[in-house]
Amino acid sequence: MSALEKKTQEVLLNWVKCPFDEDHRILPTRLVIHLNRCARNHSGLKMVRCPFDITHVLKVNEMEGHVAICPSRKKDEMPICFEELPELKRQQQVETSDTTWDDEPVVATYDPQLYCAANPVVRMLRGANATERHQFREQERARFRAFREAAEAAPGKEDKKKEEK
Known part of the structure; x- marks a missing residue:
């Protein structure tokens, strides 16, 4: 294998496939810009973006499984299912004040x-x-x-x- 072929393979390995069109190859640094443009051109496809990483674009039916195993998801993040959320005990704080606003002098409004x-x-x-x-x-x-x-x-x-x- 020649040096040119090796360099070509290295460059191709660093490129990412577009989720909208697999013929598109994009540098990772340009992926976000390309996805925005390509999404407009392929508006008929029902694709959604991952809530943890906007470069993850998947079909609607695949997204639920992806969200559960997304590598960009934080480990210590709160659970997504509402059934798993712990109940929050809210303490009601009532503020009391001895000052009444009616006792303050009348001030003209700013014009x-x-x-x-x-x-x-x-x-x-x-x-x-x-x-x-x-x-x-x-x-x-x-x-x-x-x-x-x-x-x-x-x-x-x-x-x-x-x-x-």
Whole structure:
């Protein structure tokens, strides 16, 4: 056997057969991608994926037997049959508190529109005609001009600029 034939056999041994089409040979690193594509092309086949390893694709009637002996299944995993599950004893915890929410002061709800109008936040007008958008942009320019003037007139701002120079 030549070196080329040996190398070809090694490569073929590492490849995996596609469960949808046995003529397909795939590298194990590309198997998940191939299975997704091949499943779309063979949507007529009734195949399901193993809950423990998505690369295990089997016919529906074979899956129950596979799940019981799947090598990817953890040994210490809980049993699958609901009859075998132990009954859980749930303890009901009742939380008690001396605080009543009715005694707390009334607080106004948060209104993002009011917050944005009172702070230098860029706002957008949606669903308006051209005239309304133009008026809104003019109002926004005036609003930002007022914020800029208030910031420049704030005490201490000029002192900082002089110190930087």
